[in-house]
Amino acid sequence: MRPRVGSERGASIIMVGMALFVLFGTAAIAVDIGALWLDRSADQKITDSAAAAGVLDAVTKDGQAACETALSYVAVNSDEIGSIDFTGCASFPTVCSSATHTHTVNSGRYTITVTYPVLDGDPLMTSGIVGAAAQALDPTDGIPCERVGVEMSATRESLFAQLLGSDQGTTSVHTVATASIDDSDPPINLLVLDRTGCQAIWVQGGGGIIVDAVIAVDDDGNPTGLAPGIIAADSDGSAGCTSNGVIDLDGSNSTLRADGPTCPEQSGTHSVSSYTAGEGCGRIPTYAPGTPGCDPVVNVPACTPGSGGANQPAPVPTALARRLTRAPVDHRYNCRGDYTAPPSGTNWATPALTGNQSIPGCGEGTPDHIYDLIQTVGENGPVGGFTAWNGTLGYSCDLASGDPAITETRDIYIDCPSFTVRNNVRIVGNVVFGGDVMVTSSGHLNIDNSLGSPGWVVFRDGLLSKGGSAHLTFNYTTVYMSRTSQVAMAAGAGTLTWVAPDSDGFDDLALWSDSPLIQSWAGQAGLTMEGVFFMPFARVDYSGTSGQNQTNAQWIAHSLTARGGGNLVVRPAVDRSVPTGLLVTTLIR
C-alpha cells in the first residue's frame, strides 16, 4: 500500500523542533539577558555602597584606607565574592596628588577596580550609561582628591544563548562618590580634637561651658530656626580613662550644657531641675565607647560625672559616628598635601609633630594661606616692607601708663624681646611680634583693621599676656601664633575684643595657633569674640569670673578645662564659622 500523500507522521518532531528553537531563543533572551540585567542592577548597588564607604576614608584617612574599605564593602555586599586581597591597596598614596592610582582585583567572574583620586578627565567621570555623552563637571563634583571610584565588571556564562552562539555576556558598572562637609549642618560650637586622652573636656570648680543653640540658615543665608548647639569630643578614651572620662565633671556645681530648640527630653531627664526650655537640648557627641550616658560605671570611658553621679552634662553624651578631625579647618585655610616636619628647635610647625603630616583631600590647587603667611614673615629678623617699632620708629619697648597714646598706620615689626604696653597703642596694619607681649595696668593694645582691608598679626615667639584691667583688641585681624607662643589672659574688669576678618583668605579666622602650650583664657568685663579660634595642639584653660561671657566664636582646641565661677557661653554665627558638620557622601557618577 502506498503511503498516503500528506501523512502527518514525523510532523510533530518538526513542530517540536521549531517550538524548541523558539522556546530556547525566547529563554535565551529572557534568562540570559535578564541575568545580565540582574548582574548590572546588583553590581551597581554594590559599587554605590563601596564607593560611599571608601570616600569617607579618602577624606579622613588616606588612599590606602579608602581602597581597603571600598573593597571590603564589595565583599560584604556580594553573594559570590568571599574575601578580597587588599595588598595592592598599599600602592595608594598617603598624600593625594594629581597622579591617579588604581587597584584591580579578580575574584571569580568579577573584576573590581578602585580608583583614587578620580581626575576630572577620568573615564569614570563619564556617565555610567553605555554610549552616553561625557557628563559635564559640576561644582558638586568636588575635587579629585575627594572622589573615589569603584568599577565592577561581571562575566556570566550563557545558559541558553550558547545555542545561539553567545557563550557569555559581560556587564560593567561604576560609581564615583565624593564626600564633603554638609554645609547645611550647624557648626560645632566647641570641638576638642584630642584623639585618645582623658578629660578632653574637664569642667571643675564651679566652672561652666555652655553652648547656645545655633541659628540655622538655608542656602541663601536666611534664618530657618534654631539648630542644636554641639559640644564634640573626638577622643576615643583609650588612654585609660576609667576614673576620669573623656568628658569629666568634677564637684557639684560644674556645668557642661548644650542648648537647642525645645526638646521633649528636656524636663525631668537632667540633674539640674531649674533648666528652662531649650536648655540641655543640644548635643554632646564623643567618639569614646560607653556612650550614651554619663554613669560613672556604665558609661566610662566616655563620661564621668561630678558629685558621685549627681552632676551630669546636659544632655548626656552620645556616640560620634566617626572622628571629626581638624581637616575642615585645614581645608579652608591651609590645605597642604604634605606638611614637612620642622627642623628641631625652630618655631614654625604646622602641625607641631614629628614626621611629615598630611591632611587627606589636600593637594595641588588647594589653599595654603597659613603656609604662605609663615613664608612671608620668616622666622626671625626684620620683615620685608615692615617698619621696626624700636629701631626705626624709636618707640620704647616698655611703655608707661603716662606715655602719650600712639597711633600708627603701617605694617610694623615689633623688634622687642619683651614689649609692654601700659598706655594706649593703636596700630592699623599688619604686625609681627618678635617676643613677649604684655598689656598691663589699664593699657590698651589695639590692632584695628576694621576700616580698611583685613589684617593679620604674627607671634613668632613668647607670651601674649593681658592683665585683668587691661584692654586688648584685634579687630578684623587674624592672629597666627607659633609653636612657642602662649596666650595668658587674666580675668578682671578689662576688655577683650577679638574679631576675625570678614573677607579674603582668612575670612572668619580669628586665631590659628600651632602651640602645644596651655592657652589661658579668662572672663572679662567686656568680651567680644567672633570667628574661629583654632588651637589644635593646645589645652585651653578657661577660668571665668562670675556671670556669663558671651562669645560669638567657634572654639576648636586639643582639649579644654573650664574652672572658676563663671560660664563661657559659646555661640558661633553660622556665617562666621567653619562648617564642621558631618561628612556627606554624594554619588556623582
Place this chain on the structure above:
Amino acid sequence: MVEMAMVFSLLIMLLVGSVTAAIAFGTNNSIENAAREASRFAATLPGPVDNTWLQTVRDVTRAAAQGELDPASPGQYICVAFINGASTLSLTDTAGVPAYPNTPCFADGLPADELRVQVVAQTQATIEAVLFSTDVTLSAPAAARYERS
C-alpha cells in the same frame, strides 16, 4: 498525536517551571534591591538610633520590596542592625512580628569599630513544575557604612 501529547506535557512542565523560576528570580531581585536600598537609606538616616530608627529602616525595606516582604508573605523576615563597636542595636521582623535581639544580622568581617548598618531581607518562593514543586528560601544581605551621627 500520542508523542505530541507526551512532548507537549514535557514542554508545559518546562514552561511552568520556567515561569515560576522566573517569578522566584524576580522576587530575589526585589528583595536584594530592597535590602541594598534600605541599607543605603539607613546609612544617611540621622539618629538617635533607637527602636523607632530601626523600625523606619524596616519599613523602608518593606516598601522597597514591591510587596514581596509583606507580613502575609510566607517565610517573610527582615533584620535591621546598627553596629557600633561592641554594642549592636537590631530589629528582626518575622511575619510582621518585631523583636529586638540586639545582635548583628550576619557576620560581615568588617572592623569591629566601624559604624555600619546591616539589612537582611528574606522570603520564600515556590518553583512549580506541574508534577512536583519545591520551596526555596531567598535571602538578601546588605551592609552600608553609617554616615551620620
